Amino acid sequence: xxxxxxxxxxxxxxxxxxxxxxxxxxxxxxxxxxxxxxxxxxxxxxxxxxxxxxxxxxxxxxxxxxxxxxxxxxxxxxxxxxxxxxxxxxxxxxxxxxxxxxxxxxxxxxxxxxxxxxxxxxxxxxxxxxxxxxxxxxxxxxxxxxxxxxxxxxxxxxxxxxxxxxxxxxxxxxxxxxxxxxxxxxxxxxxxxxxxxxxxxxxxxxxxxxxxxxxxxxxxxxxxxxxxxxxxxxxxxxxxxxxxxxxxxxxxxxxxxxxxxxxxxxxxxxxxxxxxxxxxxxxxxxxxxxxxxxxxxxxxxxxxxxxxxxxxxxxxxxxxxxxxxxxxxxxxxxxxxxxxxxxxxxxxxxxxxxxxxxxxxxxxxxxxxxxxxxxxxxxxxxxxxxxxxxxxxxxxxxxxxxxxxxxxxxxxxxxxxxxxxxxxxxxxxxxxxxxxxxxxxxxxxxxxxxxxxxxxxxxxxxxxxxxxxxxxxxxxxxxxxxxxxxxxxxxxxxxxxxxxxxxxxxxxxxxxxxxxxxxxxxxxx
Numbered sequence: 001x002x003x004x005x006x007x008x009x010x011x012x013x014x015x016x017x018x019x020x021x022x023x024x025x026x027x028x029x030x031x032x033x034x035x036x037x038x039x040x041x042x043x044x045x046x047x048x049x050x051x052x053x054x055x056x057x058x059x060x061x062x063x064x065x066x067x068x069x070x071x072x073x074x075x076x077x078x079x080x081x082x083x084x085x086x087x088x089x090x091x092x093x094x095x096x097x098x099x100x101x102x103x104x105x106x107x108x109x110x111x112x113x114x115x116x117x118x119x120x121x122x123x124x125x126x127x128x129x130x131x132x133x134x135x136x137x138x139x140x141x142x143x144x145x146x147x148x149x150x151x152x153x154x155x156x157x158x159x160x161x162x163x164x165x166x167x168x169x170x171x172x173x174x175x176x177x178x179x180x181x182x183x184x185x186x187x188x189x190x191x192x193x194x195x196x197x198x199x200x201x202x203x204x205x206x207x208x209x210x211x212x213x214x215x216x217x218x219x220x221x222x223x224x225x226x227x228x229x230x231x232x233x234x235x236x237x238x239x240x241x242x243x244x245x246x247x248x249x250x251x252x253x254x255x256x257x258x259x260x261x262x263x264x265x266x267x268x269x270x271x272x273x274x275x276x277x278x279x280x281x282x283x284x285x286x287x288x289x290x291x292x293x294x295x296x297x298x299x300x301x302x303x304x305x306x307x308x309x310x311x312x313x314x315x316x317x318x319x320x321x322x323x324x325x326x327x328x329x330x331x332x333x334x335x336x337x338x339x340x341x342x343x344x345x346x347x348x349x350x351x352x353x354x355x356x357x358x359x360x361x362x363x364x365x366x367x368x369x370x371x372x373x374x375x376x377x378x379x380x381x382x383x384x385x386x387x388x389x390x391x392x393x394x395x396x397x398x399x400x401x402x403x404x405x406x407x408x409x410x411x412x413x414x415x416x417x418x419x420x421x422x423x424x425x426x427x428x429x430x431x432x433x434x435x436x437x438x439x440x441x442x443x444x445x446x447x448x449x450x451x452x453x454x455x456x457x458x459x460x461x462x463x464x465x466x467x468x469x470x471x472x473x474x475x476x477x478x479x480x481x482x483x484x485x486x487x488x489x490x491x492x493x494x495x496x497x498x499x500x501x502x503x504x505x506x507x508x509x510x511x512x513x514x515x516x517x518x519x520x521x522x523x524x525x
Contacts, residue, residue, distance in 0.1 A: 023051070023068040023098070023122050027058050027076055030125035035085055035093075037123045044126060048077035048275050052230060053264050055271040068118065071216075072098045073223065076124035077272065078233035083129040089193045092170075092200060095227040096122045103220045107211045109182035111220030133236040138162065138171040138195070139378040141320030142349035143188060144206060146179035150355050155191040157364035157394055158350045158377060163194045168379070169235065171197055172242075174320035174347060175204025175287030177226075182207065185225040203229045203244045204287040204321065205257050210248075215262060218248045230265055232272050237384045238281045241269060245286035247298070259288035259297030261305070269308050281314040281385035289319040289346045291328055303335045310337035314385040317344035323353060324371040325391070326480050327427040327505070345389055348373045348424070356473045357457065360395060365470055371479040372403065372422045372451030388506045391425045401425065404500055404514040405453045411521035412493055419444070419485045422451050423502050423510075426481030431503040434485050436496050436516075444483035444500075450476040491518045 027047040028037045043062015048055050051066045051074055058064045066074065075095035078084050084094040098118055103111025140158070145151040173192065178184040185207075192199050203222045212218035219229040229244035243265060248257040276282070284305075292299045309315055325348035329341040336342045352367025352375025359365055367375045376393040393400050405420040421432055421444060433441045454476050461472040495517050502510045 021068055021118070022065055023072075023074055023118060024063070024065050024120075025049075025074075025122040025124065026062045027064065027124045027126060028062050029082075030085075030127055033085075033127065035125045037121075037125070044079075044082075047079050047126075048232075048272065049124070050075055050077060050231070050268065050272065052228060053267050053271065055268070055275065057275055068098055070098075070100055073228040074098060074122055075228050075231050076126070077231070078126070078235075080234045080236055081129060081131050082126040083131075083198075084233075085125060085127070086198050089189050090195070090197065090199050091189065091226070092198050092233075094124065094233070095231070097223065097227070103224070104212075104217055107209050107220060109209060109221040111209070111224045131236055134383045135169045135236055135381075136167060137235075137380045137382070138165070138168050138197070139318065139347055139380060140171065140173040140192075140350045141347040141377070142176040142204065142323065142351050143173060143192075144176040144179045144204075144349070144351040144354065145184055145188065146181060148184070148187060150179075150351070151184060151187045151191055153355050153364045154188075154350060155194065156362050157360075157375070159191055159194045161394060162377070164196050168197055171195055171199045172285060172318075173199070173201045174285060174318060175202050176206045176320065176351075177201055177204065179206045180210075182209070182221045185221070189225065200233075200242065201226045202242045202285055202287060203246065205246045205248070208246065208248055208257075212248065215247050215249070215251075216264075218246070219244060230268055234280075236382055237279075238283055238382050239276045240283045240285065241272065243269075243284065243286040245288050245297075259290075260301035261298075266301075266304055266308065269305070273308060273312070276312075278311055279314065279385060280312075281316065281382070281387065282309065282312045283316045283318065283387075285318040287319060288321045289326075289328065290317060290330070290344055291326075291346070306330070306335050306337060306342070309342070313338060313340065315342050316387060317342065318380075319344060319346050320349060322346055323349050323351070323474075324369045324477060324479075325373040325424060327425070327429075329427070329429070345378070347378055348376055348391060350375060350377055350394070353473050356471045358468065359470050368454060368457060368473065370454065370474050370477040372454040372476075372482070373424045373479075374403075376424075388508075389425065393424070399510070400512075401510045402500065402502060402512050403451075403453050404498060404512055405451070405456075406498060406514060406516055408515075409517040409519055410487060410491075412491065412518050413521060414489055415487055417487065419487070419498060420452050421483045421500050421502075422453060422479060423481050423483070423504075425504060426483075426502065427505065428480070429505055430481075432483040433501045435499050435501075436488070436491065439488075441501065442485065444485040447482055447484050448478045448480055449482055449484075451479045451482055454479075493518050493520065
């Protein structure tokens with residue numbers, strides 16, 4: 001018996017399929033936790049469900065209907081006050097993959113096998129959860145192991161440090177979960193499982209199927225392991241939108257990739273936001289930063305994204321990819337529509353400078369990034385629709401927030417040497433001050449230059465006469481969170497303490513000290 005074909009009109013097609021069918025189901029409260037809708041379990045009204053483009057909401061009985069093609073992932077958009085099931089790997093289970101024909105042929109790394117006939121109902125269980133408007137999320141940038149040895153570096157250097165962490169609701173990795181070898185997706189999943197909390201992911205350029213001839217197919221293996229590459233969910237008074245912002249192949253020349261969005265993705269964002277309160281904090285997460293100064297992101301697509309957000313006064317973007325750390329602020333001059341700038345946190349990475357540098361006591365590379373930021377991870381603390389970000393350097397106390405660089409000894413009187421401060425979470429908007437001994441506090445000058453602390457690491461590699469274990473770090477790039485001050489000429493002989501005080505964008509203060517000696521200049525004979 002032939003199925004009835006429902007012809008739907010789309011402004012955007014789903015997988016280039018013109019004749020569409022529909023998917024139906026319920027979002028329900030799973031009282032007994034068996035993930036099945038039992039007779040006494042009621043549907044939940046007003047919950048958003050999506051096919052990756054369209055977004056609808058459940059009716060009073062918890063029922064929904066959506067169009068579906070031959071390559072769709074149907075997912076529930078978790079509402080606040082509920083949680084979705086997780087599997088034994090701590091991966092949230094909020095989606096159903098519908099690919100009747102399975103993944104495309106000829107790919108080195110496989111995707112979803114044929115899923116068969118669409119079920120009569122695709123239901124989504126939710127469990128009621130006492131969800132506070134004040135919560136913390138853990139963020140990893142670019143784990144990016146290229147080998148099993150680097151998976152172990154990630155596990156020993158990062159995951160073991162946060163394993164079993166308390167008072168963190170969920171984690172999120174900002175793409176480049178692996179480095180081109182997609183067979184490492186499962187070892188990565190096994191490693192991050194050790195954190196012990198629900199873990200969300202998004203796709204990076206090194207998670208793609210390079211054999212794909214169309215961008216919509218570049219995420220086949222990613223989808224098989226992690227589900228939809230574009231999705232959203234709510235927690236507290238925050239709405240998270242997770243996006244794949246890699247266009248591959250690059251539409252300009254068919255080679256490489258470019259930062260940006262397909263029309264279908266922008267349609268999903270628009271449709272999703274229709275059901276989101278405008279006073280919520282909107283957190284967008286993607287891999288490639290929105291910064292267009294290097295030509296790495298399509299400026300027209302950034303503007304379209306900004307246009308969609310014009311009525312939302314509380315926003316934050318999260319990105320990674322660059323293997324350094326930056327805080328970017330977009331103003332009206334950049335096409336942002338509001339007087340309050342849009343903040344993008346371009347996060348430091350858990351792989352640091354691609355697992356380079358000297359080895360620590362565990363045999364894990366220190367892997368300091370090219371701007372002098374040590375490898376690490378971030379905690380984002382949410383309170384209602386506000387947020388505060390903490391960067392945690394791996395293997396260091398949580399109060400290690402800056403590196404002070406200066407000579408260990410200087411001559412009394414005039415010197416061209418300076419004091420440098422790399423405040424890892426900083427930007428030009430922060431206030432950095434210093435004093436020596438009990439002198440008055442003075443402001444330091446924000447500069448963009450190579451971090452001398454990082455240069456010292458490079459010089460150690462370049463000047464050794466015996467090869468060191470590990471791999472030389474990458475060459476330095478200019479740091480956007482670096483400050484400098486000179487030495488006063490009237491410092492007396494003896495040991496002194498340099499004290500640095502930072503007031504950050506969130507109004508918090510951090511201090512750190514360093515010792516220096518002043519000695520009598522050596523006479524030239």
